Amino acid sequence: MSTRKYLTAAVVIAVLGVAHVFAWETTEVSPGALVDGWRGMARFLAEALPPDLDWDAVVRPGLEACLTTLAIGLLGTTLSVPAALLFAVLGTRGRHQVVYQVSRSVMSFLRAVPDVVFALIFVTAVGLGPFAGVLALICHNVGVLGKLWSEAMDEVDPGPTDALRVSGAREPQVIANAVLPAVVPALIGLLLYRFDVNVRSSLVLGLVGAGGVGFLINQSIQLFEFDQMATYILMVLVLVVAVDLLSAGIRRRLT
């Protein structure tokens, strides 16, 4: 018994070791290149500091772009709610097997395709700009939020539901007075969490042309305006921290 355990452990360690060697080779990890490159990094930093705080050329457009980023994240989250809810409900355990499998598969597919890929697709469809970002977030978020909601619904304790059924309450009454009170706080918490993630995703989407402050960062790098980039990154930092604090604060009050 214990020899077999050791044998298993040895095999696992060996496999992990081989995997890491292989990964090291494939990703061309080269500490030497990093060391050699320090000069470039230093120059980059020197140019980035101090950040360019010119109001008309940098700060105001930056703030406007931050608002766009926030707006992309907001709409990408809100507009995905109806479809996410539908797939979540259809994907809870106890549904008809076919319905369950189909909705789980749709959600898995939407989750598996990264939002950046959706963004690239929509940029070719509707052109560069925030709208492509919104569409991309909706697609990916339906998959993720649907799955999270589905699991939250599966976890609802059926006890209070039973208690109300026994009292003769009709189905809508049972849902309104036993299921929803148990599940809504969890659903809202997950929604806020996704809003938080989506605002951060919308930054990345900006890098591939979907507008917002990510787009400005990309532009400033391509123009070698590293001090402008530094300003934008500071703004992003503030934005991300603010959204995170907001959503965490609300979630805390929900429980």
Add this chain to the structure above:
Amino acid sequence: MENGLSVKGLRKSFGDRAVLNGVDFSVGAGELVVLLGANGSGKSTALRCVVGLAEADEGVVSVAGRELRGLTGAELARARRAAAMVFQQIHLVRRRNVIDNVCAGGLAGLPLSRSLTPALFPKDLRERAMACLDRVGLADRAKDRAGSLSGGQQQRVAIARALCQGAKVLLADEPVSALDPAAATQVMELLRELARNDGLAVAAVLHQPDLARRHADRVLGLLHGEIRFSTRGSDLSDVDIDALYAPDRAVAV
């Protein structure tokens, strides 16, 4: 069994596993009957069949003088409403306050427009719920969150919810198994009062023979899906108890 519960020939299988093999018992109005039996002997299944949480394969159930067989739809629901159930896990909505939980027992008679959220519950339902809460001695906790009460208090709130349902028959599935001895005694005394003073027919599943001796008018022993004995609570003997729990030991060896 004018206002009580009567069960005859109740049978239930899950797949090819027979759980109830013809269970007969009755509980009169004003009577507290305790069901004893080893785990898996079918106690919960029997109670769930009575209230419709499980569907019996065979058997005749009458609740408060009405035979359920042959009834359908709204009529069946109305007849069933005379039986309420409380559970070991209590099953309150913990985030809602106590009075809203009690009100939830009385939703059946309401139109949807008055029942989808507590703010819409009508005044007479609230008054009735308050009276039920007072009956279990917790009127002063009406506005507290249900989850903030102790286990024993929560179980009494669940009983108040059952009263608000207007039940004549009260089934309790291990109502005190999760409670400390003091709270357990308090809940059992409440159940007995509800039988004696309010004329309810009360059937409670217990695992403590002592509580059964102290509180039960009658004790039923359930073994392998059949009623093995029926005796007055004060007459319950250790031989009776062994007959219920010993066979398992014999099988286990």
